Every structure is written in structure tokens, then in C-alpha cells.
Amino acid sequence: MLYFSRWKTVLIWAVVLAGVILALPNLFTQDQLVKLPDWLPKKQLALGLDLEGGSRLRLQVDKDHLPDTDATIAILTRRLSELGYTNRIVDGQRNGRVLVEVPGLYDSQLLKDILSLTGELHFQMVDDSVPVQQAIDGTPPEGDEIVYSFDDPPVPYLVKKEPLVSNKNFVDAQAGIDTATQEPVITFRLDSIGADRFSKATKANVGKSFAIVLDNQVLSAPVISEEIPGNTGQISGNFDLSGASNLALVMRAGALPASVTVLEERTIGTDLGAASVASGKIAALIGAALVIAFMLLTYGLLGVIANIALVVNVILILAVLTLFGAPLTLAGVAGIVLTIGMAVDSNVLIYERIREDRRAGFSVTQAIDSGFSRALATIVDANVTTLIAALVLFTLGSGPVHGFALTVTIGIVTTLFTTFTLTRWLVSIWVQRARPKEVPGALLKLVPDDTRIPFMKLRFLTLGFSALSSIAAIVLFAIIGMNFGIDFKGGTMVEIQSHEGAIDLDDVYSRLEDLNIGDIKIEPFKSDNRALITVGSQGEGEDAEQTVGVKIRGELQDDFDFRRIDVIGPSVSSELSQAGMLAVGLSLAVIFVYVWLRFEWHFALGAILATIHDVLLLLGMFIVFRMEFNLWSIAALLAIVGYSLNDTVVIYDRVRENLRRYGNSMSLPALLDASINQTLSRTILTSVATFLALIVLYIYGGDDVKSFALILAVGIVVATYSSIFVAGPLLMLFGLRGRDVTNKGPSAVSGQSGA
Known part of the structure; x- marks a missing residue:
């Protein structure tokens, strides 16, 4: 395991070098990149x-x-x-x-x-042979139709169905101001066919009116005073200069073949995005620094190697995102920070194995070689379960969920590469050159080497507590329900900032209440000159939701800047909630199948039940503290699903290994206690490292990220508890025996402690 051929060494460093070169342009400004040689990559990371x-x-x-x-x-x-x-x-x-x-x-x-x-724009002749009201009360003449104006109240017109000219006849259109009337107008140019038809029609209908009809509504109906020859003309109507510019643009670009709904x-806002970039950089850098310091204190020189691999890992994530043009979102930054915390897990598994084998009497070289070999299956199992959750999230998610899943997925792949190639290569070089007599010591030791905690004696207490907590969460869900955000129930959310001074929330509420837009909630947001407005779903379709945003803009735009606007219609909110539930259910089902194939049904069922326990407890936290449940919450739940299964699989892998070694010669309670104690150091160290990264994310992240980090932090505590106090006892509950697993999975050498 510690030998590397020359071509493998070249390949490893070629990948690392390629990652550095691809990620390097992100350190320069555009002006600096222009001055660099043309043969260097200059593509930068796209931002969401x-x-x-x-x-x-x-x-x-x-x-x-x-x-x-x-x-x-x-x-x-x-x-x-x-x-x-x-x-x-x-x-x-x-x-x-x-x-x-x-x-x-x-x-x-x-x-x-x-x-x-x-953008369907027609010139249609007005039919004055029949009074409009008579046509409305009866039947319009053949070839005629009734259309109404944009006015309030609308004015009806009887017009010929056959248009004089339509969109296909417009060659160009520009907005401007009529010098005579000082009114906004649109100057248009027709093609030869349109110009000929329009000229003949105006010549034959002097003294009559023609209607300018946009999307089946009349803009204006000017009287033809004389023939209008040539291919140019002018439109005036019920619009301001901005409306004229918009219509002219639509005329140039063409009408849509089908109507669309938002x-x-x-x-x-761009200023809010810039602030998110700054806070994201701070969170990533401080989070990385804390994890690096933790690894140094815990593993000494081996921690230095792990940190080199960690830095390369992040570089490779950025390089992959840059190469494929995938935008980095705020949720993606959260995914990178979480990856920083979780990436150390593979190294912790290996290093704890090395320490264990060294204590068992192996030489340093043998212990290192054995540590990498024996940790392989566990690392693959643990990362595959997390990868499954991330891929399901990536496939079914949208918005922040998608961005988070993307970086976590890439992070898992790069972590496996750095762990089993770069880390192993660096360790092998150190062994060859330094020929160490002992495994490097640690300045910080969170867990003693040989713990003998009787976890199974507490199983009735812990399983009882977990069962009651889970039932309580279900009861609370049925009675109280979740505090769903607009992602899942529809509605409008607007962040405003006053042009000057503090916001008078009562005044804003009073002004919005007059708009008759339903349930309104206004709360201060970060500072006294900012506020968050949330309006519940209108329950009247997509257009009604969009109208709310228009009304709020119209009422507040003179006094406030709009930093963020989210409007979610009923169809999207329904789809998001269904996709969220499907993502959680599908990820659990696929992971169940994977664990069953890799282990036995006892392990698969135990892992899934322990994970469901974690999800229920987190949902209970949302209900008790009335935390908003949104897309970020789904991302956090599935991240915890992956993390919890990762934790549980590591312990179960050790249980399977001990079953191979001891079979039925050791009682099941004693075997489970030994397995949990042997993996306790890895469990605690990984949880602490990830927790450190999340603390920074909570402190420096935005509000959505802060909530996300809080859920993950609590979820890690819950997952650590369940992997120790729930997953193991469940195996006893299912009657696990040595003969059930002796023929499953690859063989492995057992150890006494560590991971």
C-alpha cells in the first residue's frame, strides 16, 4: 500500500497541478488576467x-x-x-x-x-357600421370581434378580425417623444408587404379609425386623416416612456408563439450579493483554519499531511467548478465549509487505525500500511452513503438545495482522491525518508486509548428516550404542524432598506394593509433601517402572487430600496414540497438497499431507523421553536441523513469485523460495547472537526446560512448520539448473531481501539 510506481506519482501530481492551474485565475482580477500569457487558463469561477x-x-x-x-x-x-x-x-x-x-x-x-x-400587436380597422353596444348585446357582424381598451373602466371597440399589419410586418421599432405633443410614442418601420397593405388601407378609409391592439387590448384608436404612404409610422397610446420602450423592444424581438406565466x-440586489461573498470567504477561511489547527493538535506531523490534503481538496473542488462553469452559490459555500469539516473524517479513520495497530504491536511501517488497507472499506461505505443523499438532493433539488448538493458531491469525490492517493503518497515519502520509530504523538487527546464504557447496559434507557422523543415529534407534527416558509406554501418575501433613518414598522404595515393583499408580517431585519416583509399566499393562482410584488413595489419604492424579492406561486411551492419529501424518502430507501447489500438486513434496518430517529428529532426542534422550514432546511436534513449514516456505518463496519473475528465466542452486548468503544475516538474527533466549521458558518453566514448551520450543528450532536446509543442497541433488538454476517463483505483484520 505504501509503494508508488513512478507513473502513479506523476499521475497524482499531474492531477494536483491541473487543479492548481485551473483554480489559480480566481486569485486575480480581470485586469491582471489580461496581462498574463495567453497560454495560461483565464477562466474564473462563476458566481450564483x-x-x-x-x-x-x-x-x-x-x-x-x-x-x-x-x-x-x-x-x-x-x-x-x-x-x-x-x-x-x-x-x-x-x-x-x-x-x-x-x-x-x-x-x-x-x-x-x-x-x-x-407582444401580439395588430392594426385592425374599427367597424362603425354597427353601434358597439348593439354588437355586445347581440352578435357581432361576421368577421368582427369585440376588444377592450387598457383604460379603467375599459372601453369596448368593434374591430375587423383581419389585421392590416401584424408582428411579422414590423422591421424595427424605437421609443421616443413626439416633438409636437411631448407624449411618448413608438416609431416603427414596416416591411414592403406591410407598408403596401397599410398604405392602401389608410387611403381607402380616410376619416375612419383603426385600432392599435396589443395582446387583445386596444392601446389607442387614431382617426385616419389622410393616406399614410411609405413604410414608417408612429404609435401613441396609454403608456409612459418606459412602457413605450418596453413595447418597442417586444416589437423588435417578436411576439411569443404562446403566452407565459411567471x-x-x-x-x-448586487450589494447583498457582495456582502454574501465577503461573509462566505470569511466563513471558509476561518473554518478551514480551525479545522487545520485541530488536526495539528490531534495528530502532529500526520495532521500536517492531512492539512496539505485538505487544502488540495478545496483547490480541486474550486477547479472542478471552474472547469465546468458550474456557478458557486451561497449554499455551495456552505457545502464547501461542511466538506472541510467532513473531509478530515477519512484521515481520522486511517490515523486511528494506524494508532490502534501500533498499540497492538505492529511496527510503524506495518501499522501505517495496515491502517490504510483496513480503513478502505469503511471509508468507501461511509462516503457512498453520504454521496447517495447528495446525488438525490442534486437530482430532485432546486435553488440552494441544488448548489449545496453539487459542492458536497464534488467534495466527496475529491476527498476520496486526496485520501487514497495524495495523503498515502505523502505518508509513504515521510516513512521512506524519516524511517520513524514511532507514530507521531498528539498535543490534544479528546478520547483515551482504551475506553470500556458499558453502552449496552444503558440501552433500555436510551432506546426508551429515543422512542418517546420520536413519538413526541410525530404528535407535535400532527397537532401543531410545521412553520413552512414561502418555499413550501407560496407567498411573497421582500427585504427592504430605508433610504435614510430607521424604519417605522407600524407605518409600513399600515401602508401595506391598505393594499388588500392578505396576511402581512413585518419584522426588523439585522438593523433598524432594514425590515423583512412576508405576505401569505393569495390562494388565487400564479398571477395573484405576482400582483402582490407589484403592489408592494408601487407603494414603497419611493422610500425604500428592495434588497431581495422572492415570489413563489402555488404550483412551484407544491412541487418543492413534494420534491423535498421525495428526496428524503428516496435517499433513505436507496441507502437502505446499499447497506443491506453491503452488510445484512439487521444493519440496514438499524441504520435507517437510527437515521429516521435523527430526522424526527430535528423536525421536533423545528416545531417546538417555530423555526421556518424551507429549502435550506431540506438541504440540512439530507446532509444530516448522510452524516448520520456515515457515523453509523463506521460503527457497523467495526461490528461486522469483530463478528468475523470472535463469532459467537463473545456475547453480543460485549461485542457491541467493544465496537462502539473502538470507534469512539473517530466518532468524537470527526464530530468536533465538523462542528468547528459549522460554528464559523453560523457566526459569519447570512440568515439562511445561519439557520442552515444551526440545524446541521444540532443534527451532528443528534447523529453522534444515535450512532452510539441507538444504532448499536437496535442490533441487539433485532437478534443479530455472528453467523448472519460471517459471509458478507470483504475480510479484514480486527483491532482493539480506534476507528
Whole structure:
């Protein structure tokens, strides 16, 4: 295990060097990168909207026109280009969904106005042969239809169905101000066919009116005073300069082949994104520093090697994200910080094995070789269970859930690489050159070498407590229920900041109450000049939810800046809640199958029940403290599912190993006690390292991240408890015997303590 051929050494360092080169551009500014040689990579890490600022909209194409989704995406893309947004994403999804992301844009209302406007513009002759009211009361003449104006109240018009000109005839359109009337107008240019038809129609209908109809509503109905020859003209109507600019843009880009509805909006101001970047860097650096210091104190020189591997691990994560252009989100930063804490687990498993074998009488070289060999199966099992949860989260999640799962998934892969190649290579070089006589000692020892705690004697107490706690959580869920955020129940959330001075919350509430937008909650947010407004779901469809945001903007925009706006419609909130439940259930099911295949049904059932116990206790915490349950909460729960199973699998792996060694010669309670004691050092050390990283994330993260870190921190405590006091006793409850597992899994040499 400690021998490396030359080609393996070259390959390992080639990967490390490639990672450094790919990640290196992130340390430079754009101006500095321009000055570097052209042959050097210059691609930088893309930032998600929550770090860069911008808007994300989820649109739904009319379900009767789903085949037109590809064409709709093309028109939406052209409209964004007309707005000047080249660095945008317009991505078609299932069932006619379209995801639009525009980095750096803060005015999401403008974006929605431009993208949601169908843009069907027609010039239609007004039919004055029949009074409009008569047509409304009876039947419009053949070839005619009734359309209404944008006015309040709307004015009806009887118009010819056959348009004089339509979107396909417009070559260009520009907004401006009429010099005579000082009113906003749109100057348009027609193609030859449109110009010919319009000229003939105006010549034949002097003294009559034609209606300018946008999306089946009349903008204006000017009287034709004379023939309008040529291919240019002018539109005036019920719009301001901004509205004229928007309409002109839509005319240039073309009408949508199908109407679209805004289902979800998430907008973050650029200043808020910059603040998140700064806090994320601080959290990552301090978290890494604490974990590095902890490893040095715990393992000495071996800790130095582990820390080198940890730094390379983070570099490789950043390199992979940079290479594939995957954006780093705030949730992704949280995933990296969590990976920093959990990445030490593999090294802890190996190092504890090395110490154990050294105490058993192995030479230093033999102990190191054996430590790497015997930890392999345990590390693979532990990381695969976490990987399963992360992949399910990545597949079914969206928003912050997706970003978190992405970095955790990449982190698991890079951790396995650094552990079994780079760490092992560095240790082998140290052994060859230093020829040590002893394994490096530790300045900090949290767990004695040979603990003999009788855990199984406490099993009735611990299982009883866990059972009652789990039942209590279920009862509380049935009686009180969860405090679901707008992610899962729909609604609107707006963060505002006053232009000057503290916010008068009562005044804001009074102004919003007059808007008749339903249940309103206003609370101070971080400082006295900022507040968070939450409005419950309107229960009247997607458009009703979007109207709330428009009304709040209209009422408060003169006095406040909008730092963040989230609007979640009922269809998206329903899908998010279903996907969240499916993610938790599916991850548990797949992990159950994996553990069953690797161990036995006793282990699989014990691991899943212990994990369900952890999830129930965390849900109980949400209910008791009325914590908001949102997408971040789902990410935290699935992270704990992976962590808890990781913890439990390590102990179960040692149980299986001891069963092979002792069979039925040792009583099951004694065997379980020995296994838990032997892995106790690893369990405590990994939990402490991860906890340190999460403390920093809690202190320096934003509000969503802070809540996420708190859930994870509590979850780690619960998971550590369950892996020791629940998972082991459950094996006794299921009647585990040595003969059940002697033929499962690879053979291994047992030890006395460590991991």
C-alpha cells in the first residue's frame, strides 16, 4: 500500500497541478488576467445569483401550446439581447417550464414586464357600421370581434378580425417623444408587404379609425386623416416612456408563439450579493483554519499531511467548478465549509487505525500500511452513503438545495482522491525518508486509548428516550404542524432598506394593509433601517402572487430600496414540497438497499431507523421553536441523513469485523460495547472537526446560512448520539448473531481501539 510506481506519482501530481492551474485565475482580477500569457487558463469561477446579485424567473408556457416552447425560448433570448443582457441563461425544462437567470439585474419587474408580455400587436380597422353596444348585446357582424381598451373602466371597440399589419410586418421599432405633443410614442418601420397593405388601407378609409391592439387590448384608436404612404409610422397610446420602450423592444424581438406565466421570482440586489461573498470567504477561511489547527493538535506531523490534503481538496473542488462553469452559490459555500469539516473524517479513520495497530504491536511501517488497507472499506461505505443523499438532493433539488448538493458531491469525490492517493503518497515519502520509530504523538487527546464504557447496559434507557422523543415529534407534527416558509406554501418575501433613518414598522404595515393583499408580517431585519416583509399566499393562482410584488413595489419604492424579492406561486411551492419529501424518502430507501447489500438486513434496518430517529428529532426542534422550514432546511436534513449514516456505518463496519473475528465466542452486548468503544475516538474527533466549521458558518453566514448551520450543528450532536446509543442497541433488538454476517463483505483484520 505504501509503494508508488513512478507513473502513479506523476499521475497524482499531474492531477494536483491541473487543479492548481485551473483554480489559480480566481486569485486575480480581470485586469491582471489580461496581462498574463495567453497560454495560461483565464477562466474564473462563476458566481450564483445569490453571490453576484440578479434575478431568477421560472416561467410556464401555456400548456395548450407546449410544442411552441423551443420557439418561445428563442424569442425570450432575443428580448434579453435587446435589453443588453448577454450573460444570461434561458433554459427549457420539463412540461413547458423555462428558467431565466440574469446576473447583475436588480429590476426584476422590468424583466417580468418584458418576458411575460406576449407582444401580439395588430392594426385592425374599427367597424362603425354597427353601434358597439348593439354588437355586445347581440352578435357581432361576421368577421368582427369585440376588444377592450387598457383604460379603467375599459372601453369596448368593434374591430375587423383581419389585421392590416401584424408582428411579422414590423422591421424595427424605437421609443421616443413626439416633438409636437411631448407624449411618448413608438416609431416603427414596416416591411414592403406591410407598408403596401397599410398604405392602401389608410387611403381607402380616410376619416375612419383603426385600432392599435396589443395582446387583445386596444392601446389607442387614431382617426385616419389622410393616406399614410411609405413604410414608417408612429404609435401613441396609454403608456409612459418606459412602457413605450418596453413595447418597442417586444416589437423588435417578436411576439411569443404562446403566452407565459411567471411561477417563481427570486431577486437579490448586487450589494447583498457582495456582502454574501465577503461573509462566505470569511466563513471558509476561518473554518478551514480551525479545522487545520485541530488536526495539528490531534495528530502532529500526520495532521500536517492531512492539512496539505485538505487544502488540495478545496483547490480541486474550486477547479472542478471552474472547469465546468458550474456557478458557486451561497449554499455551495456552505457545502464547501461542511466538506472541510467532513473531509478530515477519512484521515481520522486511517490515523486511528494506524494508532490502534501500533498499540497492538505492529511496527510503524506495518501499522501505517495496515491502517490504510483496513480503513478502505469503511471509508468507501461511509462516503457512498453520504454521496447517495447528495446525488438525490442534486437530482430532485432546486435553488440552494441544488448548489449545496453539487459542492458536497464534488467534495466527496475529491476527498476520496486526496485520501487514497495524495495523503498515502505523502505518508509513504515521510516513512521512506524519516524511517520513524514511532507514530507521531498528539498535543490534544479528546478520547483515551482504551475506553470500556458499558453502552449496552444503558440501552433500555436510551432506546426508551429515543422512542418517546420520536413519538413526541410525530404528535407535535400532527397537532401543531410545521412553520413552512414561502418555499413550501407560496407567498411573497421582500427585504427592504430605508433610504435614510430607521424604519417605522407600524407605518409600513399600515401602508401595506391598505393594499388588500392578505396576511402581512413585518419584522426588523439585522438593523433598524432594514425590515423583512412576508405576505401569505393569495390562494388565487400564479398571477395573484405576482400582483402582490407589484403592489408592494408601487407603494414603497419611493422610500425604500428592495434588497431581495422572492415570489413563489402555488404550483412551484407544491412541487418543492413534494420534491423535498421525495428526496428524503428516496435517499433513505436507496441507502437502505446499499447497506443491506453491503452488510445484512439487521444493519440496514438499524441504520435507517437510527437515521429516521435523527430526522424526527430535528423536525421536533423545528416545531417546538417555530423555526421556518424551507429549502435550506431540506438541504440540512439530507446532509444530516448522510452524516448520520456515515457515523453509523463506521460503527457497523467495526461490528461486522469483530463478528468475523470472535463469532459467537463473545456475547453480543460485549461485542457491541467493544465496537462502539473502538470507534469512539473517530466518532468524537470527526464530530468536533465538523462542528468547528459549522460554528464559523453560523457566526459569519447570512440568515439562511445561519439557520442552515444551526440545524446541521444540532443534527451532528443528534447523529453522534444515535450512532452510539441507538444504532448499536437496535442490533441487539433485532437478534443479530455472528453467523448472519460471517459471509458478507470483504475480510479484514480486527483491532482493539480506534476507528
